[in-house]
Amino acid sequence: VRPQLAKEKIEGCHICTLVTPGEPQVILGKDKAFTFDYVFDMDSQQDSLYGNCTEKLIEGCFEGYNATIFAYGQTGSGKTYTMGTGFDVNITDEELGIIPRAVSHLFRGIEERRQAATEQGRPVPEFKINAQFLELYNEEVLDLFDSTREVKKSNIKIHEDANGGIYTVGVTTRTVSSEAE
Template sequence: MSDEESSVRVAVRIRPQLSKEVLDMCRMCTTVTPGEPQVTLGADKSFTYDYVFDTDVDQLSIYESCAKSLVNGSLEGYNATVFAYGQTGSGKTYTMGTGFDVDVNSELVGIVPRAINDLFEGIRRITDEAVENSQPPPQFRISAQFLELYNEEIIDLFESAREYTKGKSVIRIHEDANRSIYLTGVRSEKVSSPEEALQWLKQGSLARTTASTRMNSQSSRSHAIFTLTIRQQRVVSEQVCPIALTI
């Protein structure tokens, strides 16, 4: 990301109508300005964002426009966060690719699985380049955390038994001397491959709190935070650089 670019960028994705909405004769109320990141609501209310994606934009384009550079940046030492926001039924789970209750083909894979695959591919590329240049390859250690925020309580989705939910949560939020936020009482799992990371993501996703709403029969009733912490150590300097990729 260049110095001229904002550290926070906002993208709007417009989902197509659902079958039920078509049957109910609902109509689209948004219009995307061709060639511009602008969407018009109704007849006269226009809004401009960093990116605007119409209903026909595919999953790969969304990922490459919004998230791919963040994954590459995390391998260069930058923290990154991808945050999906929207009302229930707006397509957050589909866009992020965390709906593991169904199998999807490769074209429909969302941001999170693509980011995980690119992360490990980037690690392999960096390691291979070091070997080709006769340099000691850096050592990478990847760990994952998966949290759920529900009813003002933090729940660890990696704790299968989840005994602590019967009482007060043992997870605590702290701030260090550098004003960085960190958690204690959270389970971290080491992952060494994209398959392993995706398996933990799937396990945590299926443990999330869901309930039926008028707009979504299996609505997630919480916020979920999946974090991959990347520790890169170069043998020459013995310097460890911890970086977080949060989704």
């Protein structure tokens, strides 16, 4: 549950969610309860969310596993806040969302592994990182790396392979070699 926006506070908006203490459950209004793997209330810190839900996935990348972080919810529910894609200039380190934390974690882990190999006289491992940045909005998949997306309709397709893996067609893939990229 994201914190209220300044505008919402000024307008006197009421908080309509209640997190069941000790349970991964949210109650909307008076009686609609929803249970999830994790629930974080408004006073939860972004680092706590990252540590509980994402950190192990990024560590798994160093073991050769793919990781996908998927945010789902209605407009205004906090996806941008949680993922950290608002790119607010005035954001504090404590407010950083999942994506900037994951990118930092990934490149810090790469550097640690390269340094450890050098110190131990082992061959320095090579890493190749490809990034795609997608948004599903009103039933359309948007390629956020495609600068022409405002001009043309998206032709991105999402498919499932014979092994149950998901892959995309028509998405911009960028090879990146630094956190800044």
